[in-house]
Amino acid sequence: MPAASRQGRLRLVGGTSSARSESERFGARAELDDGQLAALARDGDSLAFEALYRRHATFAINLAVRIQGNATDVEDVVHDAFLRAHQRLAELRDPAAFRSWLGSIVVRFVRTRLRRARLLGSLRIGSADPVDLDAIASDEASPDQRAELAQIYALLRTMPTDERIAWTLRYVERHRLEVVAELAGCSLATAKRRIQRGQRFLAEHFVSPFAEDRK
Amino acid sequence: MSDRKSIPEIEASALRARREGESIERIWQRLEPEVTSAPARRSAALWWAPAAALIVFGSGVVVGARWAQPPAVVGSVPLVAEPIAPVEPEQAAQPAAPSGGEEPSAPADAGVKRSLEHAPAVHAPRAVLAASGSTEVPAAPVAAAATPEWQRLANNGEWAAARRALDEQGGFDAAIESASAEQLMTLADIARFAKPVQSDRALAALRRVLARFPGDPNAPVAAYTLGNMLDKAGDRAGAAQAFAAYRSLSPKGDFAEDALAREIEVAVEQGNLALAKELADQYARDFPRGRRRAEIRAELAKLAGDAGAALEADGGALDTPGVDDSLDEAEGDEPVPSADAAGAPAR
Numbered sequence: 001m002p003a004a005s006r007q008g009r010l011r012l013v014g015g016t017s018s019a020r021s022e023s024e025r026f027g028a029r030a031e032l033d034d035g036q037l038a039a040l041a042r043d044g045d046s047l048a049f050e051a052l053y054r055r056h057a058t059f060a061i062n063l064a065v066r067i068q069g070n071a072t073d074v075e076d077v078v079h080d081a082f083l084r085a086h087q088r089l090a091e092l093r094d095p096a097a098f099r100s101w102l103g104s105i106v107v108r109f110v111r112t113r114l115r116r117a118r119l120l121g122s123l124r125i126g127s128a129d130p131v132d133l134d135a136i137a138s139d140e141a142s143p144d145q146r147a148e149l150a151q152i153y154a155l156l157r158t159m160p161t162d163e164r165i166a167w168t169l170r171y172v173e174r175h176r177l178e179v180v181a182e183l184a185g186c187s188l189a190t191a192k193r194r195i196q197r198g199q200r201f202l203a204e205h206f207v208s209p210f211a212e213d214r215k
Numbered sequence: 216m217s218d219r220k221s222i223p224e225i226e227a228s229a230l231r232a233r234r235e236g237e238s239i240e241r242i243w244q245r246l247e248p249e250v251t252s253a254p255a256r257r258s259a260a261l262w263w264a265p266a267a268a269l270i271v272f273g274s275g276v277v278v279g280a281r282w283a284q285p286p287a288v289v290g291s292v293p294l295v296a297e298p299i300a301p302v303e304p305e306q307a308a309q310p311a312a313p314s315g316g317e318e319p320s321a322p323a324d325a326g327v328k329r330s331l332e333h334a335p336a337v338h339a340p341r342a343v344l345a346a347s348g349s350t351e352v353p354a355a356p357v358a359a360a361a362t363p364e365w366q367r368l369a370n371n372g373e374w375a376a377a378r379r380a381l382d383e384q385g386g387f388d389a390a391i392e393s394a395s396a397e398q399l400m401t402l403a404d405i406a407r408f409a410k411p412v413q414s415d416r417a418l419a420a421l422r423r424v425l426a427r428f429p430g431d432p433n434a435p436v437a438a439y440t441l442g443n444m445l446d447k448a449g450d451r452a453g454a455a456q457a458f459a460a461y462r463s464l465s466p467k468g469d470f471a472e473d474a475l476a477r478e479i480e481v482a483v484e485q486g487n488l489a490l491a492k493e494l495a496d497q498y499a500r501d502f503p504r505g506r507r508r509a510e511i512r513a514e515l516a517k518l519a520g521d522a523g524a525a526l527e528a529d530g531g532a533l534d535t536p537g538v539d540d541s542l543d544e545a546e547g548d549e550p551v552p553s554a555d556a557a558g559a560p561a562r
Binding site: 046049050053054057058061062065066071074075078079082083086134135136137138139140141142145146148149152171172174176177178188189192195196199202203206208 | 221222223224225226227228229230231232233234235238239241242243245246247249250251436439440443469470473506
């Protein structure tokens with residue numbers, strides 16, 4: 001398989017090494033799917049775990065940023081999530097589901113951060129991190145879209161953490177309901193209730209700054 | 216849910232897709248020594264630690280519950296045989312939930328966990344379980360004394376304790392006879408979430424909800440959960456029926472799109488091109504911006520191709536006009552999944 005194909009299979013992200021050297025580094029592991037890599041990593045193959053890391057790091061970072069609404073401490077969250085995943089690989093019953101399993105770990109860490117920030121805020125010891133629009137919105141986003149995102153994320157900050165997470169997974173990350181439930185670590189019905197509450201709250205409070213333009 | 220229209224859809228192109236190589240490298244620099252010095256296999260030796268903690272904690276809760284509230288008088292209702300569908304435990308197909316979090320979770324795929332929300336929202340009434348946009352029924356005030364112990368425990372997520380209490384109070388078969396729709400859902404949860412899993416009982420409870428309380432707000436969720444369970448057990452036809460039941464009970468419910476898509480999946484798997492196309496047309500009409508249009512189109516195309524190949528082998532020809540047409544019409548509105556979510560976990 002040519003190096004370019006290997007790179008595509010591995011979906012290497014960023015990094016300073018070239019695709020060729022990455023392929024050489026991971027060797028046959030670059031050809032393996034998540035399930036096979038997770039099984040190898042579980043048996044102590046650190047290169048396999050690195051391949052998993054590089055394959056899913058971007059997913060984990062984006063997930064954390066979009067739920068938090070900023071990039072504060074996201075590196076810590078992703079680091080801790082991968083470390084936890086590594087420690088608990090033996091408990092992963094379906095290695096092929098590594099990505100969703102990792103996502104659920106990321107969500108748990110982000111939730112812990114958000115709750116801690118909320119608690120500290122309520123005690124007036126600290127305050128929740130502000131929404132960082134540049135961390136969320138793309139360069140291609142129009143001014144309208146940026147304004148809408150800013151308002152939505154500002155409202156999300158005022159919602160209960162679990163509802164905020166469920167709504168974000170559903171309508172920002174666009175996951176299916178089953179996946180939302182899996183990532184949020186709750187039942188399907190609970191996920192749905194949280195999404196509904198979030199949706200209702202946003203519908204009550206969102207005011208389109210461009211309502212006239214849309215008519 | 217009509218109010219969704221007032222909130223603008225967040226387009227994937229408006230979201231930043233971060234591909235920060237430097238950040239990824241920095242994280243790995245921290246991570247590498249930790250994962251190489253502590254092989255995953257070694258960490259598995261401590262698998263019993265969280266389990267032991269859970270057992271100790273659970274024991275304390277059970278003892279506390281017994282201390283605070285004596286168990287109800289054990290009933291003498293004889294066990295009644297129930298129709299049991301041969302179903303494999305559905306949990307085999309599920310990935311393990313990370314156990315290191317701050318709260319244990321029930322299986323995520325289909326459960327109807329009636330757990331008490333730890334952070335109840337103050338801005339919204341109790342959400343309708345399934346028939347969103349159709350009927351909204353506020354929670355009926357129930358006297359604490361009228362709530363069976365097993366239900367109270369289940370509401371707290373104490374599934375094992377709930378099963379024990381249920382057994383002490385007459386057992387599942389007795390309880391199911393007089394249970395309300397809400398209690399039937401709880402019985403199904405206990406059957407599914409307490410170990411060992413009792414899928415047959417969960418199915419029985421869910422079917423009873425549909426048979427006896429079709430107008431209850433729980434009925435659509437029961438149908439959807441039933442569909443998920445049957446699907447996992449390999450009963451694809453039964454699952455399709457359950458998903459169809461969901462759609463008939465809650466045509467505009469939040470699961471309606473997924474239920475229809477699952478019906479299409481089954482029709483495709485069964486090679487029923489006509490039904491698959493009919494359902495796909497309905498999907499295109501009901502959900503012109505549905506998230507699964509591309510997936511459905513691909514499945515239909517594959518099915519049409521397979522059928523065509525089979526007929527060609529027999530010397531015939533397959534006329535499958537418009538297999539994809541209806542789904543293609545709204546292509547311009549396709550909500551593109553976020554770049555990094557493209558490989559997001561599938562069902």
